[in-house]
Amino acid sequence: MHNKSLSELSAALHNSEISSVELTQHYLDRINQHNGTLNAFITVTEERALEQAKVADKLLAENKAGVLTGIPLAHKDIFCTKGVRTSCASKMLDKFIAPYDATVVEKIDQAGMVTLGKTNMDEFAMGSSNETSWYGPVKNPWDTDRVPGGSSGGSAAAMAARLAPVATGTDTGGSIRQPSSLCNLTGLKPTYGRVSRYGMIAFASSLDQAGPMANSAEDAAWLMNVMSGFDEKDSTSVDRDVPDYTANLNDSLEGLTIGLPKEYFGEGLDPRVAATVEAAIKTYEKMGATLKEITLPNTGLAVPTYYVVAPAECSSNLSRMDGVRFGHRAEDPKDLMDLYTRSRGEGFGEEVKRRIMIGTYALSAGYYDAYYLKAQQCRRLISNDFQEAFKEVDVIMGPTATNPAFRFGEKTDDPVAMYLEDIYTINTNLAGLPGMSIPAGFVEGLPVGLQIIGNYFDEARLLNIGHRYQQETDWHQRIPDAFK
């Protein structure tokens, strides 16, 4: 049952081959069986899930069900879920019961889907290995000595081990795509503004975007249909019609022009990853696409630009965690300043503190022009590179990450080494473009992802391109032995 696509599950539910309660119980059992090993979930909402499943079964029986009604799902623990702990994997929010639902949660509930629980992640989505979580690291189902990637590492591990049929993630610098690459998933970061950020705990507001993490492009398309759309509660939400993302999945790729940025295949890329990605791109050539070498000359600026913009925005966003209205409060504060500094000092982990301090410094008097303004200008240069490229090509392809999953502790001593993990994904966030990672093969038993970047609002095209590849290959159907 846990190897079926969303449309197969939908058919099984609609044909009464299985009830939503049975399906939900099947996944809850799998979570109970494997979560001890993987640490993929922070909170399992068993009771709530079975209640939602009962409601779904009633809708199914009355023929009032939608396509995804009764299908279980896991939410990254960054989305506020009313009445359920929403921790963002931080001690700061360990006891935070969200008083309202994120728009994404609300839309998914309205579609009749069943929430299994909240998945582990890097604290406040700051990290690329899921090692910064206050609840401990998540293990990669493909090799439990290795990281699942981050920050959406819990969703990625849960999906790879088939503990949920589909999951949500968020991506500020690669946090959907890099774990998707390391765990053999299809993960889509939509165009900035496509999916509402309301109730999604903010990290870097001009970069954050939610998206699906799925077993196939087709499944991702189904969830995109539910997640996307204008929301007046998000001031940066884009008011634009949502297409049916499943409608054009089978379109021909004949005549597609694929740009290959030479900066994505240079120094720093594991040659085995390069070979895997190049083989995937060759498959596209066989399917009728034309390849063209392009250049994104300012690629090297992406990581430094990000580490000004993202910390600056996070230092501002996280100032709301002050120990006064919600979240962790230090014991016996002697005065207000002591309350602020100790609550925050105790509540935040190391990486979060580092980024808050970098952002505070970059925004402090006298440094604004040298750091923040300069970074915003570099951001424009990076974005201009993409727009130049899209004059000649339809989509851009390259690796999602420089390497397959690495071992725990391998990059934790040097924050900068960890930051470079996102070198191929960060610039799409800076430009606000949609990007997707799909399974492209394996290196010594570890998954490798192919990244596909499109122009603004080209999500349907990306999903079509992913889907056609998945008709030709079966990488995306592979499951680690221990979780079959």
Added chain:
Amino acid sequence: MSLDKHDVEKIAHLARLSIQEDDIPHYARDLNNILNLVDQLSAADTNGILPMAHPLDAHQRLRPDTVTEINHREAFQAIAPKTEAGVYLVPKVIE
């Protein structure tokens, strides 16, 4: 430039973060490494380049100035560390 112990203390104060004395050297080291990475930006020619605040250069949406939210005080204060009679309690600020 390079941050020293005093700079780290000042930044931590501005950020309202208590940090342990023993941890200052490694914060200084890490922050300097990050700033070295960031300093690569100074080599970029950004003359005449407009700063980009929003990927789609969208403008802030306006809405009519009408009440859209109802009072959620009880729900919001239910998750607060310390409240009394509808207000949030903090240590005494004014003597």
